[in-house]
Amino acid sequence: MKTTRGSDLVMRIYLVLFFLYLFVPLVIMSAATFNASRFPTVLPWQGATLKWFEALWADEQMWKALWSSVGVGIAVILVSVPIGVAAALLLDGVHKKARSLLYAVMVSPLLTPGVIIGISTLIFWERLGVPGGLHLAVVGQSSFIIAYVMLMVLARLQRFDRSLEEAALDLGATHVQAFRRVLLPHLTPAILSSAVLAFFQSFENYNTTLFTRGTDVTLTIFLASKVRTGLTPAVNALGLILISLTVAGAIVYEIMRRREAQRALAARKAAEREEIGQLAFGAG
């Protein structure tokens, strides 16, 4: 008993240290935003200020980069989601032997370093006469983001009851009608969440964008160059905003997940009650 308590204590201390290690850097970076010092630091503290938010707000380059990132993100969604869905459907329907080969090719971009995806995209399109730029960043990012979409849709697809599709055909639907009215609604949750993921992945991509961007600047490129040159706490302000959005997103996601789990539980209980009532009714 005593040894258990001892190791328990060690574990607790370790966990506290671990979470401190995880969060202290982020807190310090955020705190530096409010320091009036010309450099991003917390020491020495020269008084609280919000001027770095103003500086960020007034930075036209930042806005330009932000809109580039948003534009690229949306374009990536438009490219990745339809192709990812198509690839998942195709993979689900091909013969076993072809499937494992195709699967390996399709997930390989997820294991390929982002810089190499960027380089191969750049060389390939340059040889076809297409120079680097935001459009090439879209192509490069999509080549691996499609794989994420494909995996998410595939997971959902494997929980699809194929007899629903057959039922639709049997009732006279064309293949397109069956797809649109039965399969697509089933895939919708996966499609929506993969679109969100695609945007996020695109928005924070650096490695692939670095090689494909030409002379264009996305927010991550802007951020990195600002850290390296022309560093002011305005960069921290940007970081703080991004972190806040992330945290808010994570909290909203968690609340939604719990609510959904509760709803599913309630629905199942209601169905069970109904069933019992029906049986009692049928017997009586």
Next chain:
Amino acid sequence: MGETVELDRLTMRFGDFTAVRNVDLTIQAGEFFSFLGPSGCGKTTILRCISGFIEPSEGRVLIGGRDMKGIGPNLRPTALIFQNLALFPLMSVADNIAFGLEVRGVGRAERRKRAEELLDLIALPDSADKRIAELSGGQKQRVAIARALAVEPKVMLLDEPLSALDLKLRQHMRAELRAIQRRTGVTFIYITHDQGEAFTMSDRVAVMSRGSIEQVGKPADIYDRPQSEFAATFVGENNRFEGALAALDGADGVVETNVGALRGRVVGDGLKPGDRAVLYVRPERLALANGGADAANRISARVTHADFEGAFANVFLRDAQGRALILQLANDGNLPALDTGAELRLGFASAQAIIVPPGERARE
């Protein structure tokens, strides 16, 4: 009204495996027809050939005299009720029922009207806007039937749709299905491994084993005159006596078994004296032998145990050779003592026993 369904030398192979072998059959328009057989006997494959989800390897499917080759499931005049019902979980009850009309371009108001009519027909008014998940098992069942009826099929195909229900509901739904079939006149083709379902609903039944049809006939024919060992053992309980066919006497034959010569009607084709043959007699056709029955068909056996059911008793016995026998005695108020170990003299009329060539038996 329904249409005829003809299966013309239908064969279906999946790789090396032959799921359906050379099936020749005509199902009449407006008939309630069942395929009865154990799982894996090929009955579902036949259904999928008729509905058009698979093309037969050989042979043809004709509906209303028209060859269905190359016609997809969405263009055939059939409606299939799936084993799991396959109701669309994301649509309301009304949208499910009217789905077939929706894809045919019927307007919203008209669809709603049809859905409500059908909900009345299946005794589920006021359920139009419910979600599928809110329905009980029996209600889902009825919605699936309504959805299939909505497209006014000529042939309704049912793939063990009652198997998920509990016993009471199942018996109730049998009557309801039969009533709907009578009212609509649609040809019903029903698939089941449950002889009770097949017998209570069907005009005719096909008994299937290993991809082939063993026997087609009215339920009473199947029960009273099974044409093969498989049909005799798959449908109902039976007592089995194997031996050599000693003599043929018109329709009757005598099998020389290790408990003596037993006489019955020969139903299997091609049996000659000297061949191995099997005689079957049903438990309720066995009787206590106090005169009456053929003098030849006498067996004595000892009771191992007896189940008294009220209207009748099931008696389990062993004969002198250790063969297990079942006897069903109607309770006429004079049941003999059925203590374990008691010796009973049994007999049966030769018209009540059948003789078939040895073949495959149904697994217990």
Next chain:
Amino acid sequence: MSELLRRYGLPLTTAMTLATLVWVVMMVVLPYFVMVEYSFHRNLTVTEIGGPRDVYTLENYASLFRGTDLTAWEFSDDFRVFLRTIWGSALVTFVCLVVCYPVAYYLALGTSKERAAFMLVLLVIPFWINEILRTFAWFILLAYNGPLNAVLQGMGIIDAPVRWLSGSGGVIIGMTYAFLLFMMFPLYNAIETLDRNQVEAARDLGASTWRVHWRVVVPHAKPGVAVGCIMVFVLAASSYIVPYLLGSPGTRWFTQTIYEWFFEASDWPRGAAYAFILLGLCVAFIMVMMRVFKVGLTDIAK
């Protein structure tokens, strides 16, 4: 293919096949091939194209090793960077594994489900924060006049501030922080599937804590270890931002060398060759891990 036609009909099947082909061929397979093909070219001026020097060559690959003399323990600049990248990435992978294992074990088996769920949310938050920002945080922390030096000095652990950012230390620390959670989640997922009773049973039989871990938990967590190591190693070896922000000229990473060949020396064929070498390194590491831990591609793609 017939299965697809039967399920989706001709128009849909055609559309999905074309879409998939655009991706697999135009965005994955061909770019790889073209990159590899390109790496065997010389970096030619426009006038030289089609001339006698326009032939396939291994020069770009050989140049990595040029000037390397193993007997004299001398390495070319690029090769030294390459070796540093391998060694550094391996170190980061190992540190991540050691740091994460206790936490992953605690979350999976050592605490209640509710508490674990809460802590997982805490873990997810930094996981979603951009790699650049996570690195930038350490840039501030490790600065010469930064908080870390101040705290250590205040506690009397060091006498004078340490120049964290001038050696490889900063890069290793930053990478460990940036990629830690890519080790955490695979480990957690693998350990979580272990039946608690197995651990209890081993304890019951008198096994020490070390033994329980070494003989029961670790073998069960093998796929998670493999996946985590693969993720962290590939991310570290191909990281550009962490050495870019936390490194100094003396601690360049191989990705930076590649970038320089591309955009500063404008020698794309050599850059392509180096990129292919980096890819080869990652593939080799993945293969080794898959072989050693006997896991398949499907496990990794989760």
